[in-house]
Amino acid sequence: MPNDPIPTPSIEDLEDDPMSTEDNSIFRRRELLRPQHVPQKDRIVGRDGEIETVETLLKPAAFGDPPESGFLFGKTGTGKSLVAKHVTGRARGVAQIQNVDLVAAYVDCDQYNTETRAARKMAFEVRDAIDPEYYIPQEGVGASRYYDTLWNADGLLNEADSLVVILDEIDKLEMDAAEILSKLSRSEEAGKTGCYISVVAISNKTDYTDAPDERVASSFQDDPIVFPPYDANQLEAILERRSDAFVDGVLETGVLPLAAALAARDHGDARRALDILRTAGKLAERDSSESVTEERVRAADEYSDINRSVQVIRNGTPHSRYALFALSYLTKSKLTDSFSTGEVYDVYRVVADVTAGESLSHQRVLDLLKKWTLPEITESRHTGGGKAEGSYRVHRLLHDPDIVMSSCLEDDELQTVLDTLSKHQLS
Numbered sequence: 001m002p003n004d005p006i007p008t009p010s011i012e013d014l015e016d017d018p019m020s021t022e023d024n025s026i027f028r029r030r031e032l033l034r035p036q037h038v039p040q041k042d043r044i045v046g047r048d049g050e051i052e053t054v055e056t057l058l059k060p061a062a063f064g065d066p067p068e069s070g071f072l073f074g075k076t077g078t079g080k081s082l083v084a085k086h087v088t089g090r091a092r093g094v095a096q097i098q099n100v101d102l103v104a105a106y107v108d109c110d111q112y113n114t115e116t117r118a119a120r121k122m123a124f125e126v127r128d129a130i131d132p133e134y135y136i137p138q139e140g141v142g143a144s145r146y147y148d149t150l151w152n153a154d155g156l157l158n159e160a161d162s163l164v165v166i167l168d169e170i171d172k173l174e175m176d177a178a179e180i181l182s183k184l185s186r187s188e189e190a191g192k193t194g195c196y197i198s199v200v201a202i203s204n205k206t207d208y209t210d211a212p213d214e215r216v217a218s219s220f221q222d223d224p225i226v227f228p229p230y231d232a233n234q235l236e237a238i239l240e241r242r243s244d245a246f247v248d249g250v251l252e253t254g255v256l257p258l259a260a261a262l263a264a265r266d267h268g269d270a271r272r273a274l275d276i277l278r279t280a281g282k283l284a285e286r287d288s289s290e291s292v293t294e295e296r297v298r299a300a301d302e303y304s305d306i307n308r309s310v311q312v313i314r315n316g317t318p319h320s321r322y323a324l325f326a327l328s329y330l331t332k333s334k335l336t337d338s339f340s341t342g343e344v345y346d347v348y349r350v351v352a353d354v355t356a357g358e359s360l361s362h363q364r365v366l367d368l369l370k371k372w373t374l375p376e377i378t379e380s381r382h383t384g385g386g387k388a389e390g391s392y393r394v395h396r397l398l399h400d401p402d403i404v405m406s407s408c409l410e411d412d413e414l415q416t417v418l419d420t421l422s423k424h425q426l427s
């Protein structure tokens with residue numbers, strides 16, 4: 001291309017370029033350790049029963065018969081998404097052999113968290129599978145318009161025998177999650193297109209007795225399929241079957257059992273086990289070392305902890321983050337490490353006023369602060385103030401205050417808040 005603004009050097013010039021040598025002293029197939037990777041069946045450990053159950057739901061669709069829907073429950077990293085994608089993929093493969101049009105759509109409701117976003121994602125997935133030329137508006141229309149593209153008179157699903165929709169992290173939908181499910185089931189009941197619909201809904205919230213979830217659960221005929229956590233041996237077997245992600249011989253003996261044991265400490269979470277192993281590999285790469293050692297696995301475990309906490313904090317509601325910021329600010333500036341709700345509240349009010357222009361009541365802030373104890377970001381307990389004063393609650397931060405403070409606020413808010421607090425002399 002004569003006027004290409006990005007020049008590509010000649011082959012001769014590239015010969016001595018360090019970029020042309022693939023740095024593979026540690027990883028051979030790094031992609032095997034990514035959380036999105038869906039392994040082949042022989043690499044899936046300890047999920048035969050769950051796979052069989054989901055197969056029973058979806059198999060009919062592969063033969064042109066009506067499939068069933070199901071609800072998958074379990075803590076994070078217990079293989080729910082993996083099993084749903086694995087079985088759906090196989091069903092689609094069998095359908096191709098049978099000349100059956102089985103279309104699959106995967107919607108991550110954490111990312112597409114309103115009914116409109118989820119419906120749009122579903123419509124686009126179906127369109128890409130059936131007719132990539134079919135026009136669907138990107139924005140400016142509501143959920144019903146996206147449902148129409150699927151099952152109105154000339155809708156996409158007229159071309160399909162079955163649709164399998166995986167709604168991952170369905171509890172993250174902001175609206176009543178039951179709504180999207182009832183739209184999907186009603187359209188099939190109404191026989192609008194003659195296309196059978198199966199919904200595989202997935203949730204991390206094992207406690208689904210909350211009202212909305214209960215309605216979601218009741219839209220499925222059978223009991224939820226529960227995914228138990230893995231034990232350390234299963235986690236080690238999962239890691240073992242991905243060890244070809246590494247160059248032969250770089251994993252020192254003891255590395256896989258240690259990563260598995262560390263990941264099993266909280267609840268047996270395969271995502272975390274893989275994350276620890278991948279990070280340990282990256283640390284070895286960074287140090288230009290040729291081996292992944294137990295020491296690096298321990299360091300990776302700490303990183304993984306920090307990453308998890310940062311993610312949990314960023315997902316918090318604005319005022320809960322302001323309250324946590326206030327506690328971290330006090331922890332950083334004072335010599336003590338436990339603070340009463342009143343002390344935190346004084347700082348919180350300044351933070352909330354600067355960032356949101358309003359602050360919540362003392363009681364609300366106490367409730368918000370208590371919520372950080374569950375993911376173990378803080379600790380909170382009653383302390384004796386003597387009989388006359390009565391006991392009162394104190395809060396203690398369990399993480400590095402600098403990391404927590406920068407996770408609580410956006411970069412552009414942070415400096416303004418710090419400047420205002422120093423003017424108020426609240427430290």
Ligand SMILES: Nc1ncnc2c1ncn2[C@@H]1O[C@H](COP(=O)(O)OP(=O)(O)OP(=O)(O)O)[C@@H](O)[C@H]1O
Nearest residue numbers: 035043044045076077078079080081082238270271
């Ligand atoms: N039984 C298993 N065998 C092999 N790999 C597994 C197994 N279970 C989970 N994994 C791997 O662990 C990671 C997380 O699994 P997955 O996303 O399926 O968990 P999940 O239960 O859906 O969790 P989350 O709710 O956090 O998404 C993925 O990389 C997946 O391939």
